[in-house]
Amino acid sequence: MITSPLPPGETSPAANDNGSAITPSFSPLYQQIKGMILNSLRLGEWKPGEAIPSEMDLATRFRVSQGTVRKAIDDLASEHLLVRRQGKGTFVATHAEQQVQFRFLKLVPNNGNPGSEGPAYRDIVQCRRSSASADIARALALRTGDAVLQARRVLSFLDTPAILEDIWLPAAPFKGLTAERLTNHQGPMYALFETEFNVRMVRAEEKIRAEPATQGHADLLKIAPGTPLLSVERVAYTYKDVPMELRRGYYRTDTHYYHNRLS
Amino acid sequence: MITSPLPPGETSPAANDNGSAITPSFSPLYQQIKGMILNSLRLGEWKPGEAIPSEMDLATRFRVSQGTVRKAIDDLASEHLLVRRQGKGTFVATHAEQQVQFRFLKLVPNNGNPGSEGPAYRDIVQCRRSSASADIARALALRTGDAVLQARRVLSFLDTPAILEDIWLPAAPFKGLTAERLTNHQGPMYALFETEFNVRMVRAEEKIRAEPATQGHADLLKIAPGTPLLSVERVAYTYKDVPMELRRGYYRTDTHYYHNRLS
């Protein structure tokens, strides 16, 4: 509760006139700038891969100093929404760059580095339209029965299947997505989402468990039923924490491992 | 224009007079400050939990402006080596705080939040001195045959065993560590390492796989042999990327899951 000490000039500071109890009660200028940049990103004013205006330009636009814009951009860059490149500019992050092709795929071959196996072979096993079950709906912030797209694919490295994934997407934002488009597309699926549907995945949460392979999983991954698999349930979010994908993956961990850095 | 405000007399800026070919060729002041703070941390000038000098004090000591010290501290804080607390000061991070008790333990109960099960029960099954095998030595940057301490423990939540861990430590830095001390100690093991051995774990890398439980694992975790377990191999590092612990954990994932955030 309390006191908004901000006298603010014209840059309207996200007024907190609600009646709810515990408000942050203070919002630094750079956070407001950050919010405005975020909005432009969400609305597609600047597209993935493109450069955003220079710091000076933005400072002028928002009527603040360059340092304030700088701090806002620093924040967004540390969240991997923007990428700074000295001497060139600041760019909207994308999943289409070689450098970060597998930012969300933490599976690494036992011998070698990420990507050392060459490109993954993607085999779309299934792609259909259905309606959301209760748990699918909950994960995607939909209602039970809402239309969803469901796909199943197998990723292989060096002719060895390594990952089986079931993917659910809300039908509305992905209108027009077909098995053909998935099959014909080269590169990361998230890059396709960016270019074709203007959906950019920004972060994700994973729940990881060890589970025995079912007969169905075993057939597709060419392993024995009952073999322990890494079960990876992922919910991926766009800007503003809107969930846009549920993915249930099963990873073989005889040839690969899931790598994680704690800090 | 007033020309070089920095008389840079004494704060020697890491002169690059070497003849070698590809050097970074430029090291910002704040990075050098960061390195000096890092050294003080490593040498124990400020201990975990203690406050470091104020930004102004450090600025005076290093003959730079507050802003430069600030940037150095920002970096270290983002790496979780320091913790800023507005109005109070900047503190050396520690594993002993309630808030971050389980910063390196990503296992979460299926229903509930981290820590919602109350304190973990730790049962030291074994603790002995031995010599490093080839792979243990490699992980800890030792030589094969060097002295190591090896411990095995079971962590239980609500009377249900959930984790079995084998831990290897280089003997030298942990001289005097006994089963009794491990057993009698309350709280995170990494907190014990800080207070008793001045070893602070700063980051870690994990390799995660799914593996069937052996008979030995099954007995200790009270599950059936062959049950899929999450195998988590962790190498933990102190300052300056020195490896100080190898840990092989086996997590039950029927009651819990491993949580990971991708961004």
Add this chain to the structure above:
DNA sequence: CAGTGGTCTAGACCACACT
């Protein structure tokens, strides 16, 4: 109240990339 970190500004200069 004084002391700490946090924000904001304004200006100068440096390193890098393109042209």
Add this chain to the structure above:
DNA sequence: GTGTGGTCTAGACCACTGC
């Protein structure tokens, strides 16, 4: 050379904590 991000400074003021 011009324009971009990156560094550094100096000073003002704000917000939070604890005496």
